[in-house]
Amino acid sequence: MNPTSRLLLLIGPLLLFLAAAYLVPFLGVMRWSVTLPEPGLGQYRAALGDPLVLSVFARTLRICAIVTVLSVTMAYVITLLWVRGNPAQRTVVELCILIPFWISVLTRAFGWLALLSNKGLINGWLEALGVLSEPLTLVRNEFGVIVGMTHYLIPFAVFPLASSMRTVDERVLMAARGMGASRMRIFWQIFVPMTKPGILGAALVVFVFALGFFVTPAILGGGRSVMVAELIYLRIFQSPNWGLGAAISVILMVGVGLLLALLMRQVRQGGAR
Amino acid sequence: MTVLRPGPLAVALAALVAVFLLMPLVAVIPVSFTPTRYLSVPEGELSLRHYRALIENPAWASGAWLSIRIGIVASLVATGLALLFSLGIWMMQPRFAGLLMGIALLPMVAPPVVSALTLYFFLISLSKVNGFIAYDTWAGVAMAHAIMIAPFAVVLITVALSQVDRRIDLAARSMGAGLWTRIFRVILPNIRFGILTAFFLTFVLSWEEIGVTLFITSVNAVTLPRLMWMGLRDNIDPAIAAISVVLMTIVVLVVLTRTAIERRRGQDRG
Numbered sequence: 001m002n003p004t005s006r007l008l009l010l011i012g013p014l015l016l017f018l019a020a021a022y023l024v025p026f027l028g029v030m031r032w033s034v035t036l037p038e039p040g041l042g043q044y045r046a047a048l049g050d051p052l053v054l055s056v057f058a059r060t061l062r063i064c065a066i067v068t069v070l071s072v073t074m075a076y077v078i079t080l081l082w083v084r085g086n087p088a089q090r091t092v093v094e095l096c097i098l099i100p101f102w103i104s105v106l107t108r109a110f111g112w113l114a115l116l117s118n119k120g121l122i123n124g125w126l127e128a129l130g131v132l133s134e135p136l137t138l139v140r141n142e143f144g145v146i147v148g149m150t151h152y153l154i155p156f157a158v159f160p161l162a163s164s165m166r167t168v169d170e171r172v173l174m175a176a177r178g179m180g181a182s183r184m185r186i187f188w189q190i191f192v193p194m195t196k197p198g199i200l201g202a203a204l205v206v207f208v209f210a211l212g213f214f215v216t217p218a219i220l221g222g223g224r225s226v227m228v229a230e231l232i233y234l235r236i237f238q239s240p241n242w243g244l245g246a247a248i249s250v251i252l253m254v255g256v257g258l259l260l261a262l263l264m265r266q267v268r269q270g271g272a273r
Numbered sequence: 274m275t276v277l278r279p280g281p282l283a284v285a286l287a288a289l290v291a292v293f294l295l296m297p298l299v300a301v302i303p304v305s306f307t308p309t310r311y312l313s314v315p316e317g318e319l320s321l322r323h324y325r326a327l328i329e330n331p332a333w334a335s336g337a338w339l340s341i342r343i344g345i346v347a348s349l350v351a352t353g354l355a356l357l358f359s360l361g362i363w364m365m366q367p368r369f370a371g372l373l374m375g376i377a378l379l380p381m382v383a384p385p386v387v388s389a390l391t392l393y394f395f396l397i398s399l400s401k402v403n404g405f406i407a408y409d410t411w412a413g414v415a416m417a418h419a420i421m422i423a424p425f426a427v428v429l430i431t432v433a434l435s436q437v438d439r440r441i442d443l444a445a446r447s448m449g450a451g452l453w454t455r456i457f458r459v460i461l462p463n464i465r466f467g468i469l470t471a472f473f474l475t476f477v478l479s480w481e482e483i484g485v486t487l488f489i490t491s492v493n494a495v496t497l498p499r500l501m502w503m504g505l506r507d508n509i510d511p512a513i514a515a516i517s518v519v520l521m522t523i524v525v526l527v528v529l530t531r532t533a534i535e536r537r538r539g540q541d542r543g
Contacts, residue, residue: 003365006452010361014354014377014423022380022420025395026387074290081279081287089284091536095528096291102524103298104481106501107517111297113509114304119313121300154294173277183280212384214484219505229386236390249387260382 033250036243043247053231053248060228063146063217064210070150072202075157082158083165101155109219112148113139116220140222148220149210156209157202164198197266204263208256228252298521305514312509323515333516336497340480343411343496347418348426348475354419355426356468360456363434364442374427381424385484392417393488409493417485422475429474433467434460 033043047053082093100108115121116138123135138144168191176186192199214229221227226234228248235245279287307313308320327333358377362370380388393408396417400407407413437460445459461468483498490499497516504510 007361007365007367009357010365011358011367011373014358014427015373017354018376018379018420018423021395021416022388022391023376025398026379026383026391029387029391029394074293077283077286078290078294080283084277084279085284085287086278089279089287091532093287093291095532096294098528098532099521099525100294100298102477102528103521104483104498104501106481106483106498106505106513107301107520108297110501110505110509110513110517111299111301113505114300114312114314114514115297117312117509119311121303121314124314151294151297154290177277183277186277208382212386214386214389215487215502229384232386232390245390249384249390252384253387256382256384 029246030250030253031246032242033246036246043243044251047244047247047251053244056226056228056231057251059142059225060211063142063149063225063227064207066146067149067153067210068203068207070146071153071206072157072161072199074150075154075161075202076199078154079158079161079165083162097155097158100151105152105215106219108152109148109216112144112151112220116144116147139220140224142221142225144220144222145217145225145227148216149213152216153206153209157206160201160205161195161198164195164201168194197269201263201266204259204266208259208263211252211256211259301514301517301521304511305518307511307514310511312511312514323512326512327515327519330512332495332500333497333512336495336500339411339494340497343415343418344476344479346412346415347422347479348472350415350419351423351475352426352430352468352472355423355430355471359427359430359434360460362431363437364452364455364460374431377427378424380421381428385421388421389485389488392420392485396489408489409491411494414486414490414494414496415479417489418479418482421482421485422478425478426471426475429471430464430467433464433470437463 034041036043078093078097081089082097083090085093113120117123118135118137120138122138123132126132126136138147172190172194173186176190181189212229213227214233217225217227218230221230223230229252232245232248232252235241235248303314304312305323306319306321307315308318308322309315355377361367362373367373396406396408396413399413404410405412406416441463442455442459445455450459481498482496483502486496486499487502490496495503501513501516504513
């Protein structure tokens with residue numbers, strides 16, 4: 001058996017499977033964006049000229065940006081203790097990260113409903129304390145979506161941050177300490193800049209994931225703060241306009257592709273160092 | 274060695290984040306004991322009716338059983354194909370390895386809703402020619418899951434392979450070992466832990482999968498997450514809280530056991 005046929009024997013099955021059951025149908029759906037209802041770029045013009053579509057894109061970008069900042073910040077705080085804390089702190093933090101990570105997105109969204117809904121725990125406490133006369137609306141709006149998505153994405157930001165923090169050279173920090181820098185100064189002027197590749201990597205991962213979110217916004221947004229993924233769903237299934245749905249999908253894919261290219265460059269630069 | 278430990282401020286902030294992470298999980302527990310039929314916090318009286326509902330309503334058991342079956346088939350297929358693929362890339366180091374890897378990872382990086390649409394239309398067209406791997410059948414769901422989880426298996430197995438010393442494979446080869454001997458006697462024993470991890474992770478991913486499942490099932494292939502989704506969308510059914518508590522208990526037990534085992538291993542090593 002020659003090397004080429006051996007190679008095909010090994011890598012062929014997965015590639016064939018993916019090509020037949022994913023890649024070809026995928027390209028088929030994407031093609032509708034230039035063929036339905038008539039050939040041409042009409043659907044892209046329609047998508048980019050439709051105020052509803054544009055407002056959904058704007059909302060998606062806004063929510064993703066807020067969620068990225070929140071989840072990377074919170075992940076940074078907790079990863080710091082995971083990587084640099086004492087052994088007991090490390091174990092506790094590890095459990096706090098891993099347990100939510102393995103729990104299904106549905107359970108986590110349900111937990112937020114139980115906390116935030118009108119008859120939920122938080123409104124119950126606030127009413128019992130006499131702070132409120134009527135419940136705060138905390139879900140079925142953008143607030144609920146942001147909270148739920150941030151909660152879901154924190155563990156995904158933790159992993160790139162942790163690997164970046166582990167590469168920080170301890171001797172640099174000791175040298176700064178020896179020269180009399182305060183702890184705050186060491187953190188802000190040395191530690192944070194040295195972990196910048198990790199911060200950027202985590203932000204890109206979170207942003208890419210957030211862009212395509214469907215389940216959490218559908219449950220916690222209650223149909224009121226529609227994001228791109230839900231809009232695609234609506235255009236394909238509820239008020240069928242397959243061409244428009246496909247065009248929006250292509251725009252989303254292009255955005256994700258560009259961000260991933262940026263991420264790959266980031267990873268390669270990090271690896272080269 | 275870590276000289277500078279995080280100070281009290283850093284610990285306090287991390288504790289706040291930890292509370293944020295655990296809060297929604299803990300909140301599910303009291304709700305699951307509510308005596309009412311709607312989402313509420315029990316006041317005084319606790320009830321096990323929603324746990325009883327899990328046992329009495331056969332939909333839950335059949336959903337869980339379906340999810341287990343689909344998970345096992347999908348992760349076996351995904352791990353098997355991913356193993357062959359990763360071995361091929363590692364052993365042959367073909368040109369365009371990056372491109373081939375990119376194709377294999379596509380379902381992982383594409384937005385789930387786009388993958389869901391793709392698989393929906395593909396399964397609909399398969400339904401016209403057969404009734405087995407089709408829309409709203411268990412085999413159709415297993416195929417779709419295998420596609421979605423295969424990239425994760427590729428990543429894990431490739432990482433495991435990257436830690437194998439190439440020289441042992443070269444040594445085997447120079448002593449005349451054929452392709453299959455190299456794979457089965459030399460490489461596989463070195464990455465067996467990575468393969469097991471890949472199988473376990475892909476099983477869990479399939480077991481929890483909802484983004485794609487939502488689109489490709491309706492009334493026949495109702496997996497456990499699909500059943501939970503139905504209870505979450507319209508009137509929120511507190512039985513979701515009960516099943517969530519059951520699932521969370523399993524996760525907590527597994528994670529705690531794993532942590533305990535790892536700590537003991539760490540101590541053994543010194």
